Amino acid sequence: MTDTPDPFTNMYEGPAKLMRAMFAPMMGTMDAAKGIDGAVSPEDAKHWAEVGAKLQAMWLQYQSEQLSNPQALVPYFDPARWMALATDWYQKMPLAQAEQQKALMEEGMRLWEDVLGQYGLGPKASEKHGGEVELPRKDRRFADEKWRAHPAYALIHQTYLFLAERVAEMVEKADNLNPQQREQLRFTTKAITEAASPANFPLLNPVVMERTLETRGDNLVKGMEHMLADMRRGQLSHTDANAFTLGENIATTPGKVVHETPLYQLIQYSPTTDKVMETPLIIFPPWINRFYILDLNAKKSFVKWAVDQGVTVFMVSWKSADASMKDVIWDDYVRAQIDAIDHVRERLDVASVHAIGYCVAGTTLAATLAILHRREQEDKVRSATFFTAQVDFEKAGELLNFIDDQQLAAIKGLSPDGYLDGRYMAATFNLLRGTDLIWNYVVNNYLLGEDYPAFDLLHWNGDVTNLPAKWHQQYLRDLYRDNRLVEGDALTVDNTPVDLGRVNTPTYVQAGKEDHIAPAESVWRITEHFGGPLRFVLAGSGHIAGVVNPPSSGKYQYWTNAGSPRSLAEFREGAEEHPGSWWPDWIDWLREQDGETVPATGKRKPGGKGDKVIENAPGRYVATR
Known part of the structure; x- marks a missing residue:
């Protein structure tokens, strides 16, 4: 069987390899685990399969625990709660008129042309200057050079920042809101746009992609261990809890x-x-x-x-x-x-x-x-x-x-x-x-x-x-x-x-x-x-x-x-x-x-x-x- 050309090939070879390798164990498709060019060694393919098996086993174990003890679930983290919040948020947003939609699309296209022009691509390629890429919007979530190293990732995070700005502007222009409702809408908008950041999604984050390729997925196994441990305790961990003991290295004043x-x-x-x-x-x-x-x-x-x-x-x-x-x-x-x-x-x-x-x-x-x-x-x-x-x-x-x-x-x-x-x-x-x-x-x-x-x-x-x-x-x-x-x-x-x-x-x-x-x-x-x-x-x-x-x-x-x-x-x-x-x-x-x-x-x-x-x-x- 001959592989058809992968649509990611011309965009970014590394992410395509990672995507196919990650999903290969789950699909049981050894062909996909070989990557785009078939260069993945049998040892690598075996390791990816083991990673997939570990991830699946850990998740199934967690699901089994929850089924046997429904009270372990923390209602505050029920996704339905946040979906309801998002629905209410969208209902309060002003609907963009046809002219506004057209203006938004035109502005977005100009952004894409400007960004691609920085890489010598698109209709504005002739305007590209040598030296470091200068993108129109900066944010510390995307400070790593990898977000600028390839036009695909540049477009992803610049488009996100652009849309986040425009959604925030929509909140300010929303009609029939009292000050308290507007402030609630600002807060909810910020929470949702922060959650939607491409930095939070492995296939959209070049730093995560590179780490995953380097470790052959071991980072995902360790990350899953961290996530499930937090889900079991119902709380996000920020630090190593075992590093501190009351009266010994914290709260030590006699x-x-x-x-x-x-x-x-x-x-x-x-x-x-x-x-x-x-x-x-x-x-x-x-x-x-x-x-x-x-x-x-x-x-x-x-x-x-x-x-x-x-x-x-x-x-x-x-x-x-x-x-x-x-x-x-x-x-x-x-x-x-x-x-x-x-x-x-x-x-x-x-x-x-x-x-x-x-x-x-x-x-x-x-x-x-x-x-x-x-x-x-x-x-x-x-x-x-x-x-x-x-x-x-x-x-x-x-x-x-x-x-x-x-x-x-x-x-x-x-x-x-x-x-x-x-x-x-x-x-x-x-x-x-x-x-x-x-x-x-x-x-x-x-x-x-x-x-x-x-x-x-x-x-x-x-x-x-x-x-x-x-x-x-x-x-x-x-x-x-x-x-x-x-x-x-x-x-x-x-x-x-x-x-x-x-x-x-x-x-x-x-x-x-x-x-x-x-x-x-x-x-x-x-x-x-x-x-x-x-x-x-x-x-x-x-x-x-x-x-x-x-x-x-x-x-x-x-x-x-x-x-x-x-x-x-x-x-x-x-x-x-x-x-x-x-x-x-x-x-x-x-x-x-x-x-x-x-x-x-x-x-x-x-x-x-x-x-x-x-x-x-x-x-x-x-x-x-």
């Missing part, structure tokens, strides 16, 4: 768990200075993540750095929700903050504490302060610091796309046992940065078959916590959707009306310039609601790196404004830029609130003589999942 409730453990860290500030510091991290983002390792740890500055540091470690927490609501977290404050005051026999609230725990700290003021107990907190925390959610960014009635009902349906599996939240946050946190790893770990890196920050990002369902619904509905926290006495927490306007506690507010979870403009709004002295600092980078930026790293910068700006725009206009970390600025501010020091003795050293403690830091709660 300390003791000195207090415990069903909702949280309280860690006190051991002093490293002879004298410490009289007023201790208690940190409330968000319970949607593990606390050790502030104690990753000795070089990155905010906790260790603060201890080394002579601060007595306490850290709250929240319990990951389970069925026993089905009735936990926001009131419980506010009560927990007050309980922790009171416990530290009693333990060290001090009148007040400094408090830090990070993200959602900062939102809660604002309510806690308002309640303490209403009860005339505001002196319990000497100062408050907010890390990327919002109280006014009008400008809360892309997360607002997840809080309409339909989506709230869908989220509620994912919590049959009274808690929301933390993997859903992880997937949501990944979607906010799909290229960086989803598709980059699909390409590297599934298609290229690369090993996972040992990266502590990514390990923390994947170490998810479960959320009490009632609290989560309450938070999304009352704060994100209805924005009731900034309405005086609109919310009652722990039987006490909440009015942020009553808060006059000295306050330090840190926002991230590039924060996509708590946008700087949204964080700024706290300055419009608190009544006391307030210092606002805008840090370089985003929600995590903007906070976890030790002075020793020499990275990023921060901005301050000594005037009285009335908006974030005015703040930026008159801001002074400072290189490096904002942490030294914060410690100077903290010392201004309370400069008194005391010896680091007695219960300032947790677990010392006569001091009954529960266990060593980082404690049990941070290890439960």
Whole structure:
């Protein structure tokens, strides 16, 4: 039998060989495994057949597991969910008129002519100049030279970028959409176009094609192992989870768990200075993540750095929700903050504490302060610091796309046992940065078959916590959707009306310039609601790196404004830029609130003589999942 000419032959010989070799084992066609020119050796053909057999066996094994245990499937990753989303998206798009379709096609043809002209092909071939190919659109997903080495791949990714631009323009021109609907459509469009990138498809990605030919498909086997492992755990992996152990190479700052409730453990860290500030510091991290983002390792740890500055540091470690927490609501977290404050005051026999609230725990700290003021107990907190925390959610960014009635009902349906599996939240946050946190790893770990890196920050990002369902619904509905926290006495927490306007506690507010979870403009709004002295600092980078930026790293910068700006725009206009970390600025501010020091003795050293403690830091709660 004579092979007919392969249509790919004149376009790119390598991809054609790969395509035929990949599918040969599945079709049982040894002739196809020989490639286009029959140059594949018997040894190579045998290896390709083994690769195909391994891929098929792994997939069949996974399917068998799912059939025997349907509950193993994670509903959030059901393709039907995303097909419904895509259908809704298309229904909202404006239909292009005949003239628009014609213009789009003509523009596309001009793009093809321009690109092919760079390679001496087509009607514009005479315009080709020597030297490096200069394509009209650039994107870091296609930065590898292989995307420009052949006109086929150049056309593929340039056409994709062109269409993505035009689809985004269609969103802006869509009629009969209110601002919220338009923003949702922008977000959905971005998510779908990111997923449709040719970089995510092996036969369209020259880097993957070359790797597959080099390894004779072994990268696909390794990638399949990675993908199925993630599907079994219901979560995309970003790092090598086996590279980190709590208390050994993450969350290593010495300390003791000195207090415990069903909702949280309280860690006190051991002093490293002879004298410490009289007023201790208690940190409330968000319970949607593990606390050790502030104690990753000795070089990155905010906790260790603060201890080394002579601060007595306490850290709250929240319990990951389970069925026993089905009735936990926001009131419980506010009560927990007050309980922790009171416990530290009693333990060290001090009148007040400094408090830090990070993200959602900062939102809660604002309510806690308002309640303490209403009860005339505001002196319990000497100062408050907010890390990327919002109280006014009008400008809360892309997360607002997840809080309409339909989506709230869908989220509620994912919590049959009274808690929301933390993997859903992880997937949501990944979607906010799909290229960086989803598709980059699909390409590297599934298609290229690369090993996972040992990266502590990514390990923390994947170490998810479960959320009490009632609290989560309450938070999304009352704060994100209805924005009731900034309405005086609109919310009652722990039987006490909440009015942020009553808060006059000295306050330090840190926002991230590039924060996509708590946008700087949204964080700024706290300055419009608190009544006391307030210092606002805008840090370089985003929600995590903007906070976890030790002075020793020499990275990023921060901005301050000594005037009285009335908006974030005015703040930026008159801001002074400072290189490096904002942490030294914060410690100077903290010392201004309370400069008194005391010896680091007695219960300032947790677990010392006569001091009954529960266990060593980082404690049990941070290890439960």
